[in-house]
Amino acid sequence: MTFGGIHMKKIVLSVLAIAIVAAGFLFFSKQQDEKKVVLGVSGQSAGMVKYVEKALNEKGYKLELSVAESTIASNEGLMDGSVDVNIMQHEAYMNQFNKDRQANLVKAGKPLFEQFIGVYSKKHQSLDELPDGAKVAIQNDASNTQRALRVLEQAGLIEVKKDIPKGETLTPLDVTSNPHNLEFVELGGGTLIESLNDVDIAVFCGLAAHKAGFKTEDALYKFKPNDLKANALILATKDGNQDKEAIKIIHDAFESKESAELVKEVSGGTWFPYTGD
Structure with missing residues (x-):
């Protein structure tokens, strides 16, 4: 009887140990997911994120790129949560997407780049x-x-x-x-x-x-746009995410001088810092 009790105790302790390890793993995985940021880009702009990734890493975040074939596909990712933020569109496009799809995408921060x-x-x-x-x-x-x-x-x-x-x-x-x-x-x-x-x-x-x-x-x-703001490239995200730390880090990193120089190089001078208010 004592042997059986000891045996059962060992089983219970083993199960508890496994449960604790599993819970710890799930907690760690959740923490890792919370520190991962998915940025939607086109194949053409994927090479512009070097200093964005550096800024995120310095704050403990890991950058993952979601390279989309179209802005619509990336925006659908914003809607379903598989993409956190993207840099693929101007505000007029985002507003039209919201209208057509009853979506709730918003601009995060001021516009970043004008485009030729x-x-x-x-x-x-x-x-x-x-x-x-x-x-x-x-x-x-x-x-x-x-x-x-x-x-x-x-x-x-x-x-x-x-x-x-x-x-x-x-x-x-x-x-x-x-x-x-x-x-x-x-x-x-x-x-x-x-x-x-x-x-x-x-x-x-x-x-x-x-x-x-x-x-x-x-x-x-x-083209010389009369409305710089409507035609400038923005960070877009789902409403409620625009004030998150990681998205602010991305925005600030894109505004940096070193990012501006990289973007100019990669784009052949067709993207340049926003000059509007």
């Missing part, structure tokens, strides 16, 4: 060479379609409605003057570069152009 936007071509050396009925590739999501039309208007190729209802964005249907009878080809952002083999001109951001081998001086027209 231009009109590019493989067929023409100047906008003056455009033939009547020229094909123009523009991005097909609402905020970037509007921006592309603004670029073309500023370049003197078209005119668009001056007043649009609040909450709505410009579409090709809002073009009021099109003297060259331009034909608009709306495409996903990832296919704009490839479209240059088939269209006369395309409007896209300088980072994509840099990746494709273009230089900023190759642009037939360089």
